[in-house]
Amino acid sequence: MNPISILRDTWFFFSRHLGTLLPLCLPWIVLESLTQQQLSLAAQSQQFAPWGMAAGLVFYPIYTASLLLYLIDFGEERRRGVSELWRAALRLWPAFALLSALSSLLIVIGFSLMILPGIYVMIKLAFAEVLLVKRGLRPLDAIRESFRLTNGHFFLLLTTVLVILAPTWALQGYIEQLNDEAAGYGLALNALSGFFQLLLTVLTYRIYMLGPEREQGSEQA
Template identity: 30%
Template sequence: MEFTVGSAVRYGWETFKKRPWFFVGSSVVIFVAYMIVGGITSGIDSVLGATPEEPSLIGGLVNFALSTLIGMGVVAFYLAAHDNPETVELSALWHPQPFWKFLAASILVGLAVGIGFVLLIVPGLIAAVLFMFTTFIVIDRGLGPIEAMKESMRIGSGYRWTLLGLIAVLMLIVIAGLLALFVGVLVAMPVSTLAFVHAYRVLSRRAGAAPVAPDARLAA
């Protein structure tokens, strides 16, 4: 299967149309989860006498840990939704392992992209493209952070410009969703993420990587 920006976006849209209300509902659940985390953090800061301008260290750590768990669930959910769109359930959003690998990978990728943008915009864009699949590889195949970063570079080799174009188009989809108020985001989020996962799956197959997740919870 040839990979193009159009084919990825088309897959995301066609998959969304199979169960539109389910995917909209999943977006609501994810947003509510992040709101709850924000509420918990605010509660901790309030008890400790912190302010939004000067948040507490404990509140920040709790927020970071819980947000990481949500992020892991989102990745696992959309991997399962891509592979089994007709049968995936909301329970796929609970996927707390491998927490430390995912956390380390997120930090390393964030540092690489952040430093790249601080130095110059172009290095930041390059890092974003090189490592864009890292956290998905950690959840999908259980690799460590460094190995996942290397694998992300490998499977994207030869498609850098196409992947950069995909990132740009997906950002435009999300922006369009924001302009259409909250309801638009509920559609834009699953469409864009499913398109992203499709790119990952197609390029993994072309690079010779295992197309099926070894974690049975993703294939359920």
């Protein structure tokens, strides 16, 4: 698989389906950004990280599961409305929130050791969310299976994920430097950053379908 073609296909799908992705995911991203902003102001930026992560665990599973369900439906030529996808995502919320919490904890531990272990763990967990939604695996099983299935796809995932994350990390760094007077501007930028990070979900699903899913299908055949 060519990283450039994977990135091109990811952007093509994302831009082509923007009319669906905006109402499907953006409202939850805005709510997440607004909640995190208010928590940050209330905490005066002291010990904000745990509360900010908690806010993310509330909203992130809803819009990410909704997007994954939409991707699965598209591949299976099935159509569901936004409200139907939200209801399906909410049913997945307990398991998805637990997976997000465990994944965040593992990544934070990795980054606390050094940057490279953190990036390694982040890439090895790339398929976990897809496995939970598409194959119905439990959170721990999804994590274990993701570690296994990313073998042979690690550097492809690393290259493509960093291409998407680099500009969003730079934008997040800029947002953190804004003062309280630019709160509304920062909120809009934060929501925009969160929305474009959905490219990661599209990307990992694309690689999963071209790699592990196809390999499993050929083995079963």
